[in-house]
Amino acid sequence: MQTLASAQAFQARRSSFDSLELDDGEYPIGQAQLDRLLGAIYDGLNESPPWQGALEMLRETLNAAHVTLMLRPPSQESTGVMINTGVVDDSATESYEQRFFAVDPFVGLPPGEVVSADELMGKDQWRKSTMYQEYLKPLDIGYLLGADITTKDGIECRLRVTRAQDQQGFSENDKMICRVLLPHMERAIRLHARLDTLECERQLYSGAVNRLLLGIAYFNHEGSIVHLNDEAQRILADRDGVSRSGKGLAASSRSENQELQRLITESISGSVTETGPGLAEAMSVTRPSGRSQIGIVVRSIPFGEFSESKHRPAAVVYLRDPDTSPAQPSQEVVRRVFGLTRMEANLAILLAEGNTLDEAAEKLNVRRNTARTHLRSIFGKTGVTRQTMLVRMLLNSVVSLA
Incomplete structure (x- = not known):
């Protein structure tokens, strides 16, 4: 020493x-x-x-x-x-x-x-x-x-x-x-x-956004895609309504594609002049498969006070596929967050997935009256009084991020 x-x-x-x-x-x-x-x-x-x-x-x-x-x-x-x-x-x-x-x-x-x-x-x-x-x-x-x-x-x-x-x-x-x-x-x-x-923050945010099923595509000042998250890659890989085209995006419909290109171009131009939060525009694209339309929001990303690189993201395109089912929340997470029993947690998850009480009872292999008893118990523990309120509370809670 x-x-x-x-x-x-x-x-x-x-x-x-x-x-x-x-x-x-x-x-x-x-x-x-x-x-x-x-x-x-x-x-x-x-x-x-x-x-x-x-x-x-x-x-x-x-x-x-x-x-x-x-x-x-x-x-x-x-x-x-x-x-x-x-x-x-x-x-x-x-x-x-x-x-x-x-x-x-x-x-x-x-x-x-x-x-x-x-x-x-x-x-x-x-x-x-x-x-x-x-x-x-x-x-x-x-x-x-x-x-x-x-x-x-x-x-x-x-x-x-x-x-x-x-x-x-x-x-x-x-x-x-x-x-x-x-x-x-x-x-x-x-x-x-x-x-x-x-980088740690980026990975955390990226993981949370992917679990929320929100597709994100970043564009530079030349109109080229510089990054796609996992959900955006999945949506574009389907080539159903919108897909990658060269270095950018293209909608299947000619008129919708013209509108999409206009929004992206204007957002990129706006990133140079806007100093506050990026302005947002929205549209939807029709899918040839007949599935629900894909919602799109395009937002400019303004230069920071000391930004200088034209390779940085200038605009972001958000994509949402309404037909995609979110990952099933963990029963254990639902149980811990809301103080439910395992049976109650399973019932709440099934209801959040869009099942009726009768359908949930059948999947849980219990009588309808038993499922109703569990539902009343869930209401008492969560403070809600209607099934729709319960579903909304579950969907807006942290369980989808676990």
Whole structure:
């Protein structure tokens, strides 16, 4: 573990690093190599796993055996998320995640500090440590460099660099390279966290919309579809009334198609001039199969205050197929939400699906009077007095999202 003296020394160096301003000639690597490393760090936001290229480039720059970023360090509750470069032993990674993380000396370093294990513990003490003797030495790792990255949002990540037994230890220049890159890694990690949050929200909203059986098609400023959700893909794949045509949509009826194209074109144009909520237009399209008409709403998506890309969505088309039956809500969810018994929940679900009380009783294999008794109990628990009110309450509740 860190001694008080070493911690104070690290903090003193950290204070000087905070105010460090390097002249061009003082950078530890050339401008071209630094530019490539910084570019790889920010390009790494779009990689999977993130920063794999940047970490590999850093490994080559430092002539290291491995460079590892612990995006979510292992703990007693979780194995964490580690991004490794170099020749990786999966069993060794598993050993660290399950056991050796607990004896890792590089824990609680001052943010931005870069230090070797020899500096942290003293060379002799480090070589006698459990971490070195039982974990690193069998892997032919002789030297270890560590740094912690803590963002303003409280995200904690760890950077680790290793060299083999027969290599030289890490120099001050090696550590300075890491120090120069750490602030950029911290910024990139904050951006990654923000993008991850947005993607999580997108998936949640997308899942909810799909369960509500609402088709969504996004158009860019050139009138091309840039995204279709699952329900929109299903409706268009039927080619019954409306379908994909080239990069856009087309209705089967000529007159309806002209109207649809007009609405989409005007909505795209409106996205440039409108600053408030997007204006909406609506229509329906006839289906050659004779099934119910598909309802369509077209809405512009105005530019944001600082929007600049014409590749962003400019208009959205909502599609609703009234003949599609929603997924049957879970009996257990209905039971828990409304405090019903299992029999009552099953009856409520059947009524919400459009069955009469007699039809529901037959499907439940009970007498009509028994079903009526259960219905009265449901009324008492839910506070409604009519079957139509019960159906409306079920359809408007959260059970359809479960």
